[in-house]
Amino acid sequence: MSTSGQPQFRYTQTPSKVLHLRNLPWECTEEELVDFCRPFGKIVNTKCNVGANRNQAFVEYADLNQAIQMVTYFASSSDPAQVRGKTVYIQYSNRHEIVNNKGPGDVPGNVLLVTIEGVEAGDVSIDVIHLVFSAFGFVHKIATFEKAAGFQALIQYSDTTTAASAREALDARSIPRYLLPEHVNSSHLRISYSAHTDLNIKFQSHRSRDYTNPYLPVNPTAIEGFVQPMVGPDGKKVEAESNVLLASIENMQYAVTVDVLYTVFCAFGTIQKIAIFEKNGGTQALIQYPDVGTATVAKGALEGHCIYEGGYCIQ
Template sequence: FYSSVHDISVGTKRGSDELFSSCISNGPYIMNSANGNDSKKFKGDVRSPGVPSRVVHVRKLPNDINEAEVIGLGLPFGKVTNLLMLKGKNQAFLELNSEECAQTMVSYYSSVTPVIRNHPIYMQYSTHKELKTDNSPNQVRAQAALQAVNALHGGGMGSVAIAADAASMGGAASQSPVLRVIVENLFYPVTLDVLHQIFSKFGTVLKIITFTKNNQFQALIQYADGMTAQHAKLSLDGQNIYNACCTLRISFSKLTSLNVKYNNDKSRDYTRPDLPTADSQPSLDHQTMAAAAFGVYGDVMRVKILFNKKENALIQMSDGTQAQLAMSHLNGQRLHGRAMRVTLSKHTTVQLPREGHEDQGLTKDYSNSPLHRFKKPGSKNYSNIFPPSATLHLSNIPPSVVEDDLRRLFASSGATVKAFKFFQKDRKMALIQMGSVEEAIESLIEFHNHDLGENHHLRVSFSKSTI
């Protein structure tokens, strides 16, 4: 039995764009709160809190908030021209360069409440149309932060990276431009296009990779810079894509760039529209995934996904010894968050569909596959059969490929690379240690036979050694 497919519950669906529907609203938003009035008076016209103003009153800030984080709330919507921090009251006032920018900001945050360190942040229009702050020491940090933004970027909208002092700017410049996104409570399918639509609201999305890990749908999303990623994380972390489900949990990835090989429904490089669209990633095809995993222990002839139980499969090996070997090594191993259950079948062969009878592509024939490891009598692969382990043996590496290339390749699917070592006497081979046995199995499936260029296809197997 081969288990990897999940059922998806069905219910009332909320359109993905609803998450952003209020962004284009021009109507004022009034925050109902006992603490809704401005807590400090300024020179300016006193107006109703419901009347749009380019000054936005921000409330319920965490005690340890810094100026960079408050400025970051306004930057996606326009230039922030002034800032007043009232840390004793956990409040702040942001002045934007136009009333229209402030309207867009307040309208957006009325439906997508930003969360900073588990604190929901609330905002409304100020009763004043502009900020006139003094030169007191309390304003030094705020003005320095604003000056850093304006000096480096001219206050433009969109992707902004602040390269000022980390203490005053929160270290935003050092953040990775790649976000790791986990979708919890996945009642409805979340596609790559839905994610692109959502995350593009904060800046240009360069690349997206989606995958399933630890029984959770995840994605890696790359922006042009760390500040844009920070804005997206600040606004979207904890939000639901659909009503009461598909919750986004967002963190910064350790990766600084994604390696996308194919533009398809699982991965996309928006800077490279010329990439092939063929579904060449083994993990996206259940039969190919099964053939790759079981192919470590024998030559897979045919794979059939069962019509009425699509989480189950029949896998025909070239002989009974190989079938027994695969069962003993793979039974109980976890793959994409689920344990595989492998038993010997009562069937001795997997029947191909008769000519003219389609089976919806559920049966695939691998009898002539070039990936067979044991078709040559006396192959050294017979003496290198080991149980699944976190350390993988890599071979057939071309001279031009260096350690960083292979580290990036294996990390590009979202896995953790713990260690790497070339063989001293033969740099065509190396060991790479993944974060877990499960990650190693998934990496072997995905990257065995990966084209490294120079007519070299990577060979991946489990290692008995550790690094």
């Protein structure tokens, strides 16, 4: 173990003649990298200055046994692998060769096209996708959809370097098992670059998110827990208790914004989500609390009251 607590080697990976080196000095040159690796065999290809901090590299040996020899040597050595005094972390790459020629989908860009194999659309939530990919940098936007290739997602970063770092680390890997439903056995990621540079997200929803625009309207279907009214034996609607309130806004004298509704409803508890939409010629909103009790208190206190004197009412 290193002083940082990170294992210098990962033993769970399948051996490959391509090695992935991390924590290199950012000024490390290709010549230095080759000199460091040459004692263990013939180097046939390299890829330097990879990752957001340009401190990672890939080295391809002519023979698998040469790569195994290097990993085995440093794994059993009392001295860590070092370049310019920095401890270098070595692992087998999930690739078996370094491909430098760029075909369709290999031209670097800031938007990744991710195909998630082995899952249906409802198996992987957009929040899970965001959690996995935000580990490599700020994710600006995500759009998910279904194509003949399967369940896919477009993930937009601020720049090509961050996108490349995420692709190098995650391509051909799997989403962690604990983030998936029990019935999903595997979820391999196949990642290429998209020709898009800026995704057009019109609504926040369970299929699309824009993390740069907090004022973007929320599609009502994105609010979990919203239940259609039940009908009783007498044919009248029976209101079921829910952690989501449906507010009808009448006598509008001022524009309704998410901020205004948040200010009013947050006095009674944590607000998880707010959606404003037009229905039957009127303005309505969905306000989601973490539990039914909080929603019930807010409903009892606010129903029928005005937000502003002479302004609009919430029923």
